[in-house]
Amino acid sequence: xxxxxxxxxxxPDPSPALLxxxxxxxxxxxxxxxxxxxxxxxxxxxxxxxxxxxxxGRIAIDLFSADLAIRYDEGGRMDLDYDxxxxxxxxxxxxxxxxxxxxxxxxxxxxxxxxxxxDTEPIWPIAFAYQPAFVGMxxxxxxxxxxxxxxxxxxxxLPDALPAVLPLAANPGVIRHEFxxxxxxxxxxxxxxxxxxxxxxxxxxxxNGVRALNEGFADMIATLTLDDNDFxxxxxxxxxxxxxxxxxxxxxxxxxxxxxxxDPYALGTVYASFAWDLRALTSPEEAVVxxxxxxxxxxxxxxxxxxxxxxxxxLELAVAExxxxxxxxxxxxxxxxxxxxxPETCA
Amino acid sequence: MTPTLLLSLLVGEAAxxxxxxxxxxxxxxxxxxxxxxxxxxxxxPAVGVWASYTPRPWALTGExxxxxxxxxNDYYGVNAQIARAxxxxxxxxxxxxxxxxxxxxxxxxxxSARTEWSETEAERITRADLxxxxxxxxxxxxxERLAWQWQVGVxxxxxxxxxxxxxxxxxxxx
Numbered sequence: 001x002x003x004x005x006x007x008x009x010x011x012p013d014p015s016p017a018l019l020x021x022x023x024x025x026x027x028x029x030x031x032x033x034x035x036x037x038x039x040x041x042x043x044x045x046x047x048x049x050x051x052x053x054x055x056x057g058r059i060a061i062d063l064f065s066a067d068l069a070i071r072y073d074e075g076g077r078m079d080l081d082y083d084x085x086x087x088x089x090x091x092x093x094x095x096x097x098x099x100x101x102x103x104x105x106x107x108x109x110x111x112x113x114x115x116x117x118x119d120t121e122p123i124w125p126i127a128f129a130y131q132p133a134f135v136g137m138x139x140x141x142x143x144x145x146x147x148x149x150x151x152x153x154x155x156x157x158l159p160d161a162l163p164a165v166l167p168l169a170a171n172p173g174v175i176r177h178e179f180x181x182x183x184x185x186x187x188x189x190x191x192x193x194x195x196x197x198x199x200x201x202x203x204x205x206x207x208n209g210v211r212a213l214n215e216g217f218a219d220m221i222a223t224l225t226l227d228d229n230d231f232x233x234x235x236x237x238x239x240x241x242x243x244x245x246x247x248x249x250x251x252x253x254x255x256x257x258x259x260x261x262x263d264p265y266a267l268g269t270v271y272a273s274f275a276w277d278l279r280a281l282t283s284p285e286e287a288v289v290x291x292x293x294x295x296x297x298x299x300x301x302x303x304x305x306x307x308x309x310x311x312x313x314x315l316e317l318a319v320a321e322x323x324x325x326x327x328x329x330x331x332x333x334x335x336x337x338x339x340x341x342x343p344e345t346c347a
Numbered sequence: 348m349t350p351t352l353l354l355s356l357l358v359g360e361a362a363x364x365x366x367x368x369x370x371x372x373x374x375x376x377x378x379x380x381x382x383x384x385x386x387x388x389x390x391x392p393a394v395g396v397w398a399s400y401t402p403r404p405w406a407l408t409g410e411x412x413x414x415x416x417x418x419x420n421d422y423y424g425v426n427a428q429i430a431r432a433x434x435x436x437x438x439x440x441x442x443x444x445x446x447x448x449x450x451x452x453x454x455x456x457x458x459s460a461r462t463e464w465s466e467t468e469a470e471r472i473t474r475a476d477l478x479x480x481x482x483x484x485x486x487x488x489x490x491e492r493l494a495w496q497w498q499v500g501v502x503x504x505x506x507x508x509x510x511x512x513x514x515x516x517x518x519x520x521x
Contacts, residue, residue, distance in 0.1 A: 020462070030422065031464075033464070033465075055385075055387055079507050080385040081385050082472075083472045090472060091462060092425070092460035092462070092472055093418075093425050093427055095385050095387070096385065097423055097462075165420055165421070234422075
């Protein structure tokens with residue numbers, strides 16, 4: 001369909017019924033398609049019930065504060081170029097597609113989880129910064145999306161480094177992953193703007209261990225709500241280590257021992273793979289409800305130094321729901337965490 | 348620029364203008380555009396033509412510049428062509444062989460973007476924006492017939508979108 005349309009400096013409908021966004025269709029394929037985003041009340045300026053967006057701005061560390069507080073100095077108001085054709089908002093550049101995909105993904109994950117009884121409302125609204133500058137922070141990725149907790153409660157989107165693939169910032173799995181960090185913060189810190197208790201501990205190895213579970217939990221939210229075990233493949237086809245249906249197994253080298261350098265993703269992928277094992281035995285919906293409940297239980301125990309305990313709690317909660325899961329889930333537990341003592345539930 | 352320097356330039360220009368000095372240039376220019384997209388500034392290359400008529404201390408300059416911004420991957424393609432025409436009334440200062448232009452005037456920017464989002468779905472949207480254009484330029488001769496130009500400029504599309512450019516060109520003079 002080719003319908004040339006000429007506008008002369010006029011503003012399009014701010015609340016179109018449908019907007020183009022990248023999404024996973026029912027056939028499991030990702031594609032750009034018209035989607036409703038009911039919370040986005042101003043599509044031109046990216047403002048709505050889920051939070052407002054800003055272009056640029058800067059994220060800085062307040063070096064003169066006692067706790068080196070991080071803050072976001074808001075950038076300008078966004079101003080997307082698009083037109084509405086046959087009821088569908090069509091962007092005139094990539095930014096519109098990236099930003100509408102971001103908002104649609106949040107809208108969808110909110111509806112999915114609230115529908116399952118997982119309360120996401122403490123997270124909203126959450127502002128987001130599109131390509132902010134970083135001052136005094138080690139954040140040099142050319143293309144990424146991120147959640148900034150630490151009392152800031154902000155999503156960050158950085159588009160454009162790799163030309164041939166879907167930008168991470170427009171990858172529905174990556175956005176859900178970052179949303180998972182925000183949810184983890186609410187579940188463990190109790191409030192979206194609260195500092196998490198494990199971030200204030202003196203032992204950096206404990207903090208790093210929680211980072212691993214945090215990364216794993218974020219992958220669980222992404223993989224289970226999308227029902228896609230390897231959403232990174234859309235944007236980073238060369239990265240194969242994040243596939244949660246693969247054979248990730250914990251070993252001693254994955255646990256934090258050296259505070260100077262630690263990769264939280266390896267152990268996080270083990271945890272997310274165990275959740276995927278549960279999904280294979282139940283359903284994505286049941287699995288995501290249980291992994292959230294397990295984080296709540298783990299947080300209630302304040303078992304910050306024992307992140308494997310989260311896996312035990314997941315197992316216990318799943319078996320309490322359906323005892324026919326005992327044998328296969330215990331087998332999965334033993335396979336993923338072979339050095340962990342057999343849980344009581346399995347003994 | 349200090350007031351004294353500005354005054355001396357203007358006095359010098361008045362004297363030069365009284366002598367009837369004038370020249371014209373036209374040529375081809377390559378630029379780097381900092382193009383304000385809806386959410387940031389994107390750096391894109393641009394090509395353009397210019398023509399200046401310079402009866403000092405004044406000048407009239409017309410510009411036509413073309414640039415494009417595109418992104419295509421397995422899921423979508425967005426290709427935008429942008430054309431800008433501007434006409435500037437300028438103050439021309441300095442002596443030949445180097446003249447400085449300070450210009451301001453209206454600009455019309457036409458953006459035509461084709462968005463593709465499946466093998467069969469595509470839409471072309473074209474919009475025109477009026478705005479302001481301002482530039483600082485230097486030009487001078489290369490031999491008897493050729494000329495060079497260097498400039499930095501800014502142009503608006505509507506009220507809120509501001510593009511910046513830096514370019515250099517070569518052309519003819521008479």
